[in-house]
Amino acid sequence: MIASSRPDTRRNASPYLYGQETAAVARVLESGQYGHTDVTEEFERRVAGFLGVPDAVSVASGTAALHTALLAAGVGPGDEVIVPSMTFCATVQAILAVGATPRFVDIDPATLCVNDQLVMEAVTDTTAAVVPVLFGGRAVDLATVRNELAERAIVVIEDAAHAFGSHNGARRVGATGALTCFSFGPIKNLTCGQGGMTIPRTPEEADRIRQIRLLGVAQSQSERANITTYRVDTFGLRYQLSGINAAIGLAQLDHFDTTEHTRRRLWRTYQEALVPLDGVTLVDVDADHAVPHLCQVRVSHRDQVFAELRARDIGVGVHYPPNHLQPAFATWRRSLPTTEQAGEEILSLPFHPHLTETDIDRVVSALGKALKSAGAS
Known part of the structure; x- marks a missing residue:
């Protein structure tokens, strides 16, 4: 409980x-x-x-x-x-x-x-x-x-x-x-x-x-x-x-077996639910071996998609803005093209063991609508 x-x-x-x-x-x-x-x-x-x-x-x-x-x-x-x-x-x-x-x-x-x-x-x-x-x-x-x-x-x-x-x-x-x-x-x-x-x-x-x-x-x-x-x-x-x-x-x-099972199940539920969506790439965490901590996708027009989802009360996030672009770490900045592109595309979907399959369906449905509105699909 x-x-x-x-x-x-x-x-x-x-x-x-x-x-x-x-x-x-x-x-x-x-x-x-x-x-x-x-x-x-x-x-x-x-x-x-x-x-x-x-x-x-x-x-x-x-x-x-x-x-x-x-x-x-x-x-x-x-x-x-x-x-x-x-x-x-x-x-x-x-x-x-x-x-x-x-x-x-x-x-x-x-x-x-x-x-x-x-x-x-x-x-x-x-x-x-x-x-x-x-x-x-x-x-x-x-x-x-x-x-x-x-x-x-x-x-x-x-x-x-x-x-x-x-x-x-x-x-x-x-x-x-x-x-x-x-x-x-x-x-x-x-x-x-x-x-x-x-x-x-x-x-x-x-x-x-x-x-x-x-x-x-x-x-x-x-x-x-x-x-x-x-x-x-x-x-x-x-x-x-x-x-x-x-x-x-x-x-x-004492309950970690349940946590492990739940997080894997929810991540796989997202994986299956996201298949019909165009313009979405799921970041692979190797759920057969990982205990997933995040469920992330990559989309174009990320900032617009983010704003659309927030407007629909979907708690998306961005993990993380690349550190080499942060002002505090500018001394050590260098070109990292893959990281920079990912930093513009990654979107963390709501992911915690309180979620139900109905919750995930709601998130994915809202994501599909946001992608169409942003022209990302």
């Missing part, structure tokens, strides 16, 4: 709750311990078990996960980080936060993701990391070039904010050997209200991330309870995940 009232197609995305989240939060509040607690650590263990990995380190947000991962990997001033321009600005801000330079790369027009060739063409002598974005939930497999990247001491840090639960081959994203970062924001596949998770590659890397998220303090919170001082060894930030947020995540994880 979903606790919140069901939004309609005016919403592009919406939190998806099962009802147990409220009681889980209440138990934490009643305990009187609201910060990083044993509930947080239980959530880390449960996520690690779900993914099939030795460890998982929670942090305050997906952006914090990227920031701490870059710091733990030793990326900093003088380093370049290869990143697609087609992503939320948080990905780029995390790179700038460690003092590194983003090197924007183009994308595959069908998936809106990077691929091996695009990455390797962008590598320079100062490349320290590659941050592939698992756009819409689709896994990005850089396996054929991972050895070459490792030989050059280039770390792969996956921005998997959209991809919790998705598979890369037989394994879930996060379990394939890359340093992986998840977001558990309000509308993600799994939500903590706000939060994130980093999947380390080694125990040493896990220790570094845990120390960074606790202001660089060497001793854990439980260790500090039994000593009169503590030691600060490194730069750090207050990036811990509270027990309140972790409790929401634990309740969500």
Whole structure:
């Protein structure tokens, strides 16, 4: 049972709750311990078990996960980080936060993701990391070039904010050997209200991330309870995940099989419903393996179609305006024709597990009318 009232197609995305989240939060509040607690650590263990990995380190947000991962990997001033321009600005801000330079790369027009060739063409002598974005939930497999990247001491840090639960081959994203970062924001596949998770590659890397998220303090919170001082060894930030947020995540994880099934079913419903429409290209998320986070189409006259749909109370969105065209990142602007064309055509349709098949029919019908009105079909 979903606790919140069901939004309609005016919403592009919406939190998806099962009802147990409220009681889980209440138990934490009643305990009187609201910060990083044993509930947080239980959530880390449960996520690690779900993914099939030795460890998982929670942090305050997906952006914090990227920031701490870059710091733990030793990326900093003088380093370049290869990143697609087609992503939320948080990905780029995390790179700038460690003092590194983003090197924007183009994308595959069908998936809106990077691929091996695009990455390797962008590598320079100062490349320290590659941050592939698992756009819409689709896994990005850089396996054929991972050895070459490792030989050059280039770390792969996956921005998997959209991809919790998705598979890369037989394994879930996060379990394939890359340093992986998840977001558990309000509308993600799994939500903590706000939060994130980093999947380390080694125990040493896990220790570094845990120390960074606790202001660089060497001793854990439980260790500090039994000593009169503590030691600060490194730069750090207050990036811990509270027990309140972790409790929401634990309740969500109990029902993730339902979330996964629902998101795949709704994406395939859209896929089938969009077939009769001319002038529409569905962005492929590989729904057989992904847990879809977005349902996006590409259309001509996008801005007019967007306005028409908004006028019909259809909650469309644009994910995302290309970052290399943003004023804040103009220093690193370069020609990315595929990204720029996608930026003019992409349209995110309402996509959240509250939707029904009738809702999707309404969205697709309105899209058809908007395309005709805009002359895009």
